[in-house]
Amino acid sequence: MDIHIIQGGNELLNSFSDDASIKARKYLENLGVNVITGVRVNNYDGNEISLSDGRKLYTKKVIWAAGITGRRFEGLPESCYTSDNRLKTDTYNLVTGLKDVYALGDAAYMEETEYKGHPQVAQPAIQQARLLSNNLNGLLKGKPMKPFHYKDLGSLATIGRNKAVADLPYLKTQGFFAWLLWLFVHLKSILGVKNKIFVFFNWVWSYFTMDQSLRIMIRHKTRMNNE
Ligand SMILES: Cc1cc2nc3c(=O)[nH]c(=O)nc-3n(C[C@H](O)[C@H](O)[C@H](O)COP(=O)(O)OP(=O)(O)OC[C@H]3O[C@@H](n4cnc5c(N)ncnc54)[C@H](O)[C@@H]3O)c2cc1C
Structure with missing residues (x-):
């Protein structure tokens, strides 16, 4: 079996440090994976994948993992949405232009400090949920709401047995130790x-x-029956 990873960007794990993304590629290549970067998938007809550089791959099995888009709801104005259907919010997770409608996590697009929309991973969702529930409880007691600031706890990605990359605020490491950290x-x-x-x-x-x-x-x- 041949495994190909096709990545539109020029590197794997592009939100990680350069060392982590270079190492991740090396680990995958050592495992026999063919990593193709800077190339996009244009089409797949069930047998043949056409790539943007003109190459073709023949396969019956494709795993599509090219990101997510949000879902639109009837009744919310067009101006609430970003181009990938995230709901624009202020720093209190209140949807822009609406009253009493909040969005958080993957579905929310918030700009604060250096973030133009937080990464769609678990931590922003957890941190926003925690703050919003405290804020809503506080409102009942007449307390002012606190704005959201994302605390980046770092990123971990596992590549395979004994192989992972870790970019933590005070430590960047790859290999067995990163893998142990990922497990922990x-x-x-x-x-x-x-x-x-x-x-x-x-x-x-x-x-x-x-x-x-x-x-x-x-x-x-x-x-x-109903198909
Ligand atoms: C394959 C995969 C791997 C991932 N790996 C990681 C990882 O290693 N680390 C990491 O940090 N993040 C990872 N993520 C991202 C992470 O899962 C998300 O960022 C996180 O779950 C976002 O939380 P959320 O609460 O915003 O949304 P979700 O966790 O997606 O929760 C949304 C919920 O809303 C429900 N829902 C949707 N529409 C409706 C509706 N109309 N009515 C009622 N309910 C509805 C859904 O069923 C779902 O339960 C991964 C995501 C995927 C898909």
């Missing part, structure tokens, strides 16, 4: 002690046995 951070975010222990032992088991606990069943597509 993700284990910490799993809810409940029982789940943490279960996942931990599952990982240890998979690491030594090379056995994936994930089982995918593939079968012929059956038609639904």
